[in-house]
Amino acid sequence: MYKVLIVDDEKMIRMGIKKCIPWESIGVSEVYTAANGKEALEILDRSKPDIMVTDIQMTEMTGLELIEAARKAVPELRVLVLTGYDSFEYARQSLRLQVQDFFLKPIDENDLTNAIRDQVEYLREQRNEEKNQKMLLRTQGSVQQTRLEQCMRHMVHGGQKKKEDLEVLEKEFFFDINQKMEVILIAPTLYMNQSPAEQSFREMSVKNVCMGMLDAREMGITFSDKDGTIAIVYFENGEGESVVEAIEELSNVLKDEFDSKPKMAVGSTVQGFENLSISYNDARYLLENEKESIRDIVQTFKAQNKGEIFRDIYAELKAIMCSNVGDSAYVMKAFQTFTKAVESYNLSTAAVRRYCFEIASALCFSYMEDSGEVAEGRLDALSKSIFSANREEACEVTRMFIEQLLGKEEENVHYIITKAKYYIDEHLTEDISVSSIAASLYITPNYFSRLFKRVTGEGCNEYIVRKRIEKAKSLLETTSMKTGKIAMMVGYRDTNYFSLAFKKHTGKSPTKYREEMQHS
16 A cells, blocks of 8 residues: 655645545555645655656745655655646646656546556556565575565564664565565475585475476465574465365475475464564474374374364375375375275264265366366265265275266376476576476466476476576586576576586586586
8 A cells, every 4th residue: 555645735735635545446555645845854754665657836935846855755756736826837848857757636536536546556666566576586596585584583482673674674665564474484394414515415305396386476484593504484365275285285396396295394373473482483383392293284282082183184285186186196195095994983973974075076177177087977976875875885986986077087197297398498597496386387387387296207307407508518518608608598596506417417516517518
């Protein structure tokens, strides 16, 4: 929301403008009024309004003098001029001062409303462009990301400059500092226990995947805490999606990319960045004290009775099946575990029917959402079959339904992967990720990541890196371009990250590789 200042020495005019315009509907949250230039400059200095509507003919200081002084206080101020005099000289001086619009009194309130709305839209576009640019810079390993990570470490570790850091998060990075959020910590075992160079490269790769999945979609912030543990601040979107659902998707992509499913700890939900350390400390405690837990995602413990325990098992199995529709064998294995749990907990026939239909419905929806295909009429037939079935029959009918539903998928898999490889080749120099490739194919990142790994035998991120290194090797062998230039040409904005990736794949630094190849 934006702020507007109205300046006119006639009270009836300035108050009339303030009352007649539907400010909130056009994106304005605060409206200030001033009777002269002196009052206006005080408001400009104190409140930094975005738009100023001013008269020209005023006592003590003219509107034109005010505009000139106001530019010094708020350089990006948008100005609309009102005057009762049809003077070419006024118009000429207004143009010299680069005002945005010039109106003769009396002005129609609809015209003024539209003029202010236009300025709000301009400011909104400028802010979005700046926000997107900052997002692009920080997801490409820039100084902006370093600055953001410093702020986040101060937030979670209780830094002394919390007020300044909150202002940076709000003013420079455009975050809502009062939204609900949780801290998620990724166990370092995913990217440690290797050589220093390999460990550093893998850690940066894990962070890049997290940033592509969450930061680039404005779902959270990825950073490293003071101990080097990768942390994520997840923003609650208010649309019902739980943190576990979002992190489960990220967990599955990380598993596909790095051949190891990470253990994650989720802290408590807090209101605003100011309370982030509470959620961080909860997640840190869980990560250090729940190491033996069989769950990949651990949360704060709550007492559960037998029925609640089964519902948790059921929800987890259903989530696993829905997030793995690209791997029919894995889905069937999870469903087999469900049927065993049904027997162990001795559920009623009605409960089994309900759970079976819920699983089938959720799988059907996930399949259509991920693949873009429509499975018409199948659920109707299933519901009729389950309605009169006993426990064992309900499970068997549902198993057959799942097999038929996912069997058709194999026909489209290789076509999807072929298109993905073509997309990667065409956009190798750009900032591509699992999410952007999946979006170009109109499927979900989780679904695409599983398909790519299953068909090619390597993670998509690994494939992109390999193709980039192959191109870099060719450039190093055949040109005299500097390493930094080659890094940019193969899609790396961070030269250090490029060097780590190149050494991982070739065993040599780019410079050493060029020397050896040119010598030979």
